[in-house]
Amino acid sequence: xxxxxxxxxxxxxxxxxxxxxxxxxxxxxxxxxxxxxxxxxxxxxxxxxxxxxxxxxxxxxxxxxxxxxxxxxxxxxxxxxxxxxxxxxxxxxxxxxxxxxxxxxxxxxxxxxxxxxxxxxxxxxxxxxxxxxxxxxxxxxxxxxxxxxxxxxxxxxxxxxxxxxxxxxxxxxxxxxxxxxxxxxxxxxxxxxxxxxxxxxxxxxxxxxxxxxxxxxxxxxxxxxxxxxxxxxxxxxxxxxxxxxxxxxxxxxxxxxxxxxxxxxxxxxxxxxxxxxxxxxxxxxx
Amino acid sequence: xxxxxxxxxxxxxxxxxxxxxxxxxxxxxxxxxxxxxxxxxxxxxxxxxxxxxxxxxxxxxxxxxxxxxxxxxxxxxxxxxxxxxxxxxxxxxxxxxxxxxxxxxxxxxxxxxxxxxxxxxxxxxxxxxxxxxxxxxxxxxxxxxxxxxxxxxxxxxxxxxxxxxxxxxxxxxxxxxxxxxxxxxxxxxxxxxxxxxxxxxxxxx
Numbered sequence: 001x002x003x004x005x006x007x008x009x010x011x012x013x014x015x016x017x018x019x020x021x022x023x024x025x026x027x028x029x030x031x032x033x034x035x036x037x038x039x040x041x042x043x044x045x046x047x048x049x050x051x052x053x054x055x056x057x058x059x060x061x062x063x064x065x066x067x068x069x070x071x072x073x074x075x076x077x078x079x080x081x082x083x084x085x086x087x088x089x090x091x092x093x094x095x096x097x098x099x100x101x102x103x104x105x106x107x108x109x110x111x112x113x114x115x116x117x118x119x120x121x122x123x124x125x126x127x128x129x130x131x132x133x134x135x136x137x138x139x140x141x142x143x144x145x146x147x148x149x150x151x152x153x154x155x156x157x158x159x160x161x162x163x164x165x166x167x168x169x170x171x172x173x174x175x176x177x178x179x180x181x182x183x184x185x186x187x188x189x190x191x192x193x194x195x196x197x198x199x200x201x202x203x204x205x206x207x208x209x210x211x212x213x214x215x216x217x218x219x220x221x222x223x224x225x226x227x228x229x230x231x232x233x234x235x236x237x238x239x240x241x242x243x244x245x246x247x248x249x250x251x252x253x254x255x256x257x258x259x260x261x262x263x264x265x266x267x268x269x270x271x272x273x274x275x276x277x278x279x280x281x282x283x284x285x286x
Numbered sequence: 287x288x289x290x291x292x293x294x295x296x297x298x299x300x301x302x303x304x305x306x307x308x309x310x311x312x313x314x315x316x317x318x319x320x321x322x323x324x325x326x327x328x329x330x331x332x333x334x335x336x337x338x339x340x341x342x343x344x345x346x347x348x349x350x351x352x353x354x355x356x357x358x359x360x361x362x363x364x365x366x367x368x369x370x371x372x373x374x375x376x377x378x379x380x381x382x383x384x385x386x387x388x389x390x391x392x393x394x395x396x397x398x399x400x401x402x403x404x405x406x407x408x409x410x411x412x413x414x415x416x417x418x419x420x421x422x423x424x425x426x427x428x429x430x431x432x433x434x435x436x437x438x439x440x441x442x443x444x445x446x447x448x449x450x451x452x453x454x455x456x457x458x459x460x461x462x463x464x465x466x467x468x469x470x471x472x473x474x475x476x477x478x479x480x481x482x483x484x485x486x487x488x489x490x491x
Binding site: 257 | 335420430
């Protein structure tokens with residue numbers, strides 16, 4: 001399946017198949033100014049992916065309150081008072097952002113447990129997942145969740161199975177207001193520009209596209225009314241990036257340290273060959 | 287046949303080898319998840335998932351036996367001024383020029399420093415390991431702590447692995463040493479040459 005060409009593969013040090021260059025990167029655009037918080041996307045996600053989260057009751061609108069192995073997307077509701085005293089009800093559909101430079105994939109020690117397809121989708125290949133939880137440390141958005149049932153990590157797949165056969169993700173399909181749209185990333189950026197111009201006309205002078213460059217851009221983007229303050233949207237990070245504890249560590253330190261261990265073993269061997277063993281003459285005994 | 291001197295009791299030997307076996311298993315399973323080049327080692331443990339499951343338990347077993355061993359070997363490993371002098375002549379030791387070295391007791395300075403590296407390093411491994419132990423403990427800690435713990439755990443393990451490489455090599459290099467841990471005894475000549483102060487103390491000569 002060409003649209004499922006693997007471009008990056010976790011814990012793999014050789015170049016994955018990458019000669020096909022015509023693959024169009026995709027993106028899901030979530031226009032928060034159009035979202036009415038109906039949670040149809042949550043339902044569609046569970047329905048398509050055969051997930052059923054535990055039914056719970058909470059005060060407030062967030063339900064389920066958090067992402068889980070059974071809830072790959074949740075609406076996060078934030079009530080924000082604007083400078084002019086009016087209320088903004090900001091509802092953000094949270095879930096995997098499908099980073100161009102995925103921290104989860106970088107942190108993962110299991111070969112092929114996390115892959116990034118040429119179309120930009122970051123997918124967990126659960127049968128290769130060993131359940132170590134390192135992906136949690138790599139993710140700047142706090143998205144992956146470890147299942148209590150099988151100890152494997154789960155998150156939004158951007159409906160890679162649907163996209164592979166030319167369908168849009170389930171949440172996009174079901175969204176009744178058109179707040180979620182899907183297409184090529186170029187088209188989605190273009191679409192967002194129109195929406196942002198519209199919002200600016202209506203007084204949202206800081207409206208902006210959220211496509212954070214700290215992770216190389218994302219394949220899930222938001223149109224934010226308050227683009228200068230993404231934190232208002234239930235803590236959306238302003239400038240997310242992979243923690244240096246993960247990136248430097250995985251990037252440079254570990255190959256050097258592995259080399260160091262090998263060097264120590266060789267140093268011992270060649271020392272033995274050069275200096276020889278320490279032997280004591282039995283005559284030394286009195 | 288020269289006389290033999292008792293260096294380790296059977297109980298001390300068994301203690302040492304229990305720690306050693308646990309260490310080797312922990313190191314192999316840990317390296318498997320440290321860098322993709324070593325991932326093939328997961329095959330020794332029944333695959334990636336089994337490696338992830340077993341590694342922390344092996345580490346906990348190692349910690350428990352190490353605590354007992356450290357308590358037993360604590361006293362003769364205290365650093366003395368003579369050890370610092372011995373360390374200054376490490377170049378001569380490496381070149382097998384042992385004449386006129388300060389006389390080590392039961393342990394020389396190199397052995398002592400390894401001991402203290404382990405005394406600090408193994409508890410660090412235990413604590414940092416608990417923070418990242420899926421699924422039992424990791425879910426109770428914040429993600430920033432997991433990030434730090436992963437790095438601290440790997441760094442401590444790396445230092446200890448290097449230390450143990452030196453430890454194993456030293457045992458091979460210094461002839462007559464390995465039997466101290468396999469049979470419990472060493473030759474009097476070995477003791478006199480390598481651990482003269484301990485030799486005097488033990489034999490009264």
